[in-house]
Amino acid sequence: MDDEAFRREIRDWLAANITDDVRGAGGPGRENEAFPQRLAFARRLAAAGWTTLAWPVAHGGRGASLAQQVIFHEEYAKAGAPSRVDHIGTTMVGPTLMDHGTPEQQRRFLPALAAVDELWCQGYSEPGAGSDLAGVTTRARLDGDRWVLTGQKVWTSLAHVADWCFVLARTEPVPDGGPRHRGLSYLLVPMRQPGVTVRPIRQLTGDSEFNEVFFDEARTEADLVVGRPGDGWKVAMATLAYERGAATVGQQIGFQRDLDDLVALARRTGAAADPFLRERLTRAWIDLTVLRSHTLRSLAAPQVPPGNPSVVKLLWTRWRQGLGELAMDVVAAGDAGDEAGRWERLFLFSRADTIYGGSNEIQRGIVAERVLGLPRQRRP
Template structure:
């Protein structure tokens, strides 16, 4: 048995011993508030066993795992039905950003607490007038002695209601005349539990409220809690987005495969599989998911390339949105008329409703296509002034 297969067995054995029936399959997109205390406790057990920061260097509390082992872990995690983790913003976004671009003091202050899941994070990017177009953010920060004072509003802030810290993209300098709009932005680390911050939940189509509005009314953070140089936050913010779309996307696709398999089983039970049009759509979904997985693995294994993250986001968001539509077609009238207590129908309704946002959050399809057009195909840039 080679070392990677031994690693796979180690992961599988740990998950088999720790994922209980009560935890299996809970949480995830559209269900982030589900069994939250239990999922938090599970994620902390995961951290204590050394599974949460596989890709981090050993010197910073990780395992320094190869890409192959990261993929193995995420595959096995998804296959086990383990609950959705609550630490992904810290471990896959903030942590790698601080390792790459933070100061040594920032690393010492935050990395151990992120790795242990003692402090949770949220992302302060989108605003009512600046969603995927981050260069248009209007939240402002000014220096007052040894502190930044922050005023503005963020929106669609996932898990802000349970977060201890937020990384906030704010304007600290005016846009230079004739210069790029993203100049003058800074990437600030802001404590959430202070009088100057108000969090208001946003009720979604699914009935849940994992997204929030966050209002900053003279909120404060220390002067040295800026990552990179003041005014150079755009580069840091883009680096964070690049870290977000790493090996975990492979595990995400294993979850997609499980959803598709369950939907096929439902179609067989109800007889919907006999419809040749539905059968063709199911086959097409299977083929597209196979291509998505192959493309993702190839992209992750190759050298970093401009636009790769955007391509993968475009592919998976469209695929999952299509799966929600296919689920409604398989259910037929039951998708609208079933009793609210029907858990299986509720599952597919939730997927359908939440997937409407898949092509918007994390960078809308329009923004992702623009990135591919300009950075990969070399097409002329749009004038966004």
């Protein structure tokens, strides 16, 4: 199928399947919105084969080209489809298991991921180890045929609805004088068991999509370690790389829709008559166009350019925070009416953009050390 025929197919499917109860639902700061309806939509998407679009045919996917993946995410965002409830599983866990999991793990988990029968969350960050991921202190010890986990994770998105969590835990002591990332293991842990406690974290937006997760002698099977025990750092970094693929194009289409709506609000309220605000709106459009071009060029490259995921993270987080700040000035310059709440929520949630997913300070350190070859930053 050529790309234009593919575009018509997904566009027609979305037009026939997006109902008013899910249209535009969910998203940053609103992940609990219409959750049962969005889950049902995700399963309809899966039944039509769209969920595993990028997966290889051998693993039950469609083996779509990169161009078709970009088209899908563009059309999904343009259609006002709901925020995905399965993205952690299908975008991060699935590819990780295909590349690093055992055949038994693939048989056990991939079909359920493809059908959205099981939901996943990510157990990386801890109170004392957020962006400094090598410092995790959650421990796991092998007790017969099971791993036993004790520790705490934090900022765990959708943990309150997840069936499984992929957990980075320390299974071996830090070697004397050696790198801290050695001795970590990547474990697949069932959430619905004694020894797992989930506590929602109420955010500035009023929502609670993030959670604290406590493991108190929680257990998982010995064979549910992905990769070799002690080699979890490599697997964990691979998972993060999968997260920043073609789906970022859809994210940027969502950014474009936000910007278009803000421009429309500025024109309607008269705020666009302010030359300073008008210049900032124009600059936001230019910066987003550059970000999209950079992303598409990077995705098309034979190999991911060194440090590129960090560069993209730096670009989009600062852009979105700037949009939130600009939105507040547009709202203040005119009567936004009922729309004000939407822009207040965007502004409040965007303050976290430069922290989660690896803080911008850490991303700059990665670019400095691994791309520019600057001396390693001193760490306490």
